[in-house]
Amino acid sequence: MTIFKTGTTALVTAALLGGAATGILTAAPALAQETVQLEIWSRQDVSGPLRAGNVVKAADMLNAALEEEGSDVRVEVVVRESPAQGFDDDALALLRAFGIGEGPDMFIAAHEWICAFQQDGFALKLDDYIEKYPEHFGTIFPSLWDSTRCPDGIYGIPQDAEARMFFYNKKLLREAGFDEDFITAMPERTLAGDLTMDEVIDIAKQVVDNTDAEYGILHRPNVGPDFSMVFGAYGNDFVDPETGNLLINREDLTAAFGWFERAVNEGVIPANNTSMDWDAIRADFYANENSAFWKYGIWDLGSYAFPTFGLPDDEEGFFADWGWIAVPAAEKGGQPSTLTHPIIYGVAADTEHPDLVVRLLGYASDAELNTDHAVTTTHIGIRPEQLEDPRYQEAWPLARATQLLEIAKYLPNEPQFADLNRILYTAIQGVESGRLTAEDAAEFVIDEAEGNLDNVIIE
Structure with a gap:
């Protein structure tokens, strides 16, 4: 076991589920009466380290909001990293984990897999939560939601896009x-x-x-x-x-x-x-x-x-x-x-804290955090307001390619x-x-x- 510390955040890695690694990243104030661990499944993906990293950062944002609301609850994020080479293999490994009751609270997946989790009863339907939290989800490009849709509703949150x-x-x-x-x-x-x-x-x-x-x-x-x-x-x-x-x-x-x-x-x-x-x-x-x-x-x-x-x-x-x-x-x-082939966040159907998980992913979808991911990996952002960020404008391939989202098609879910x-x-x-x-x-x-x-x- 190896422990890495940076400021108030600790990362613990250990073998789990045939080679997956778990990281516990904690930013909970010491005075909190209840600390809730929320686990996210993520590939060890050098092309998108902030897909999970932004969720870790979002814990601080959610904890600040909970403190302002007078709540005694705080969250800490556990990152479980899969060594899968691609998103297909990763999705299959995650389906097996859910199948034996070892699934996380939330996960990162290629969008076309979301209905596999929905059909097996592993993914939470998100329509009501998206409507409940317009401050988090209201300005995401409408076309991107189509990539997270199954026949009966929405089961994922767009994390990025491409052209x-x-x-x-x-x-x-x-x-x-x-x-x-x-x-x-x-x-x-x-x-x-x-x-x-x-x-x-x-x-x-x-x-x-x-x-x-x-x-x-x-x-x-x-x-x-x-x-x-x-x-x-x-x-x-x-x-x-x-x-x-x-x-x-x-x-x-x-x-x-x-x-x-x-x-x-x-x-x-x-x-x-x-x-x-x-x-x-x-x-x-x-x-x-x-x-x-x-x-x-x-x-x-x-x-x-x-x-x-x-x-x-x-x-x-x-x-x-x-x-x-x-x-x-x-x-x-x-x-x-x-x-376009969005990578998305999904929420486990059996998570004990669905509202906290959705709010956490809402903060992880913040325009500034998403732009951090976009400009360092040349992926298109999820919100029109990101076009106003000087960093996004400087990354001109993204700004130029964003217009293509209006005519984007997706792989079948x-x-x-x-x-x-x-x-x-x-x-x-x-x-x-x-x-x-x-x-x-x-x-x-x-x-x-x-x-x-x-x-x-x-x-």
Whole structure:
């Protein structure tokens, strides 16, 4: 056991539940007659340490409020850290902990898992609490609440947001023959529904044909949320709004696979993209300028583009030679989009102190604390008032990308979507390698879903 002390806060770590660590962080005044320990489950996530850290800080804020109210109760926060490598594995570990009665009072999870906790009776419905505490939750972006919603209500509190887009290299577009007016107009044309998904392929092909760039479009090389951007552009929401069950539309699915098929056939997406290395992909786009487009997320600028590959980190310098567009519509006049993937706070259904937990998470969602997280991890904030913070304005990728929340889409809050997403990725690999046509890929996904998943609706 190791104890770290900083001021009035102590951190105790110990092995728990197969390698998880527990930290007791205490800021309760000595005169309190009752100290309530509230436990939060969090991944050991270097990309977001303040997701749990802000809850620890919020304990001081809640205790100050309780003291002002004349209450004898004070809270201290216990952080239980999971060593899970990703949010899917972490959610499964947490579900097992709840299943054996070892669940925490609150937890951090990727939003698409919240209804798994709701269905198993492990998550507290929050609609009444959100209405009760408008001072904490009233200004959170309305669209973000959709990411925490199950068929019968809200079960989570948005902790952050993000935006995923097509980054592009303006220097390569100029070299390929596109004039400055065309290049400058691309973002607004996209938002207006004028620039389409197929036009992205056309632009990328012109770059490949007329420059030394080897690639037109690069995407992540492993399974992940990003591919939902393309599927969403072609109408695939993957969830039935009435039942909350997974829904697959054969026509829309085929159309989305058709985009990947055309991109590979045109020599734009490399056939081996799914077997490439992350570092090599980033280097090809940012450093080697070997691709016109890179389909990924806003955090990549602060995490890699600026510190690792030396792209200009000032707004004017970046947009002189680089840019991004939202995910275009499939057809002219259609709706562009972005994919956002909020991480959320959940509250255990059986916590003994639901009101205290919700208030604690309300303070953790304070604009200043959330901006601390946003600017240090290049994630988008949860409140419009954060746009007024000089730190947020200085972190210009966040300020610029926040506008995309108005057209944001989400992964389905359906427990089986992670399994469906792996099936979709396998089909993409088949299409890009030439083993499957778009039609074959759609049939493969439908067959696998019907054979391995429950209650899937096929249209």
